Amino acid sequence: MYDAPEPVAEIxxxxxxxxxxxRDLTGGRHLVPVWVNELGGLTFRDEGAPGDGDRYVKWVPAGTPELDLAAEATRLTWARAHGATVPEVLSHGSTEDGDWLITRAFAGASAVEPQWIAEPATAALAIGAGLRRLHDTLPVAECPFEWGIDGRIERFEERVASGESPGDWHRGYRDLTVDSVRRRLHEAPDPDRLVVCHGDACAPNTLLDPAGRFAAHVDLGSLGVADRWADLAVAAWSIDWNHGPGFDHLVYEGYGIAPDQDRIAYYRLLWDVG
Structure with a gap:
């Protein structure tokens, strides 16, 4: 049965x-809001000063450790230097009120823009193809970042210690107990293939060109080495909740791999609770 997670970010x-x-950073120019999330993070499109070209400005209010724009800037710069199709970092910094990151705009539209919501098969195939390109491009041996299971289980334990309960999880997991989830998380499948993962491979973070082909990845704040299914499981799940059921298999087809149900189940649970 189709059961989409509750949205945590949206246009x-x-x-x-x-x-x-x-406003100060952009000289008071008119900005177009393009993304908001439940933690207070904002993204605006800025046409820039004359001759500068469009750019995106991300903002995170102070006291939001879940959204680390300095870490994202570092990862974007590394990934771009190693051949990934990701935005160029123009500047980033902090004030007492929060953190900001400015990147040069890419030609392309998010896979959740209305034109691609109306063409879910096209979006799903492009998302899969884009992940395959990312995974095949970035060098694992040279990557200084990790997105491994142990650190994500630590995050799960931190959330539980802070008072999170099964009632805060996706509806499909609310009949589980903390102890049963803990046991499942410590029974991880062996890695299929270690790659440099995107870390947040949800549909909004893939850009498509006008022909519906993969154009670029954005929002790489969690980029790091992990099993490729950590990305694939979530990317296909995201097609379900953004575009509707029945198209998730096309993410795997676009990537060029058959679904691995055990790894999909494990990494979706880990994503939701950790």
Whole structure:
């Protein structure tokens, strides 16, 4: 049965207040809000000063450790230097109110823009193809970042210690206990293939060109070495909740791999609770 997770980020449908530091950074120009999340993170499109070209400005309010824009800037710069199709970092920094990151705009539209929501098969195939390109391009041996299971289990334990309970998890996991989830997390499948994972391979973070082909990846704040199924399981799940059921198999087809149900189940659980 189709059971989509509750949305935690979305394209805004109404006005979004521009934080004062962002307004100062962009010279008071008109900014178009393109993304908001439940933690207060914002992304704006900025046409830039004359001759500069478009760029994106990300903002995270102070006291939001889950969204580390300095770490994202470092990862973007490394991935771009090693051949990944990701945005160029123009600048980043902090104020007492929060952190900001400015990147040069890519030609392309998010896989959750209305034109691609209306063509879910095209979006799913492009997402799979884009992940395969990322995984085949970035060198594992040279990657200084990790996104391994142990660290994510530690995050699960931190969340439980802070008071999170099964009632906070995806509906498909709410009949489980903390102890049963803990046992499952410590029964990880052997790695299929270690790659440099995107770390947040949800559909909004793939850009498509006008022909519906993969164009670029964005939002790489968790990029690091892990089993490729850590990306694949979540990318296909994201097609379900963004585009509707029945197209997730096309993510695997676009990648060029058959679904591995055990690894898919494990990494979806780990994603939700950790």
């Amino acid at each position: 805004p449908t109404g006005p979004v207040a521009v934080p004062d530091p962002v």
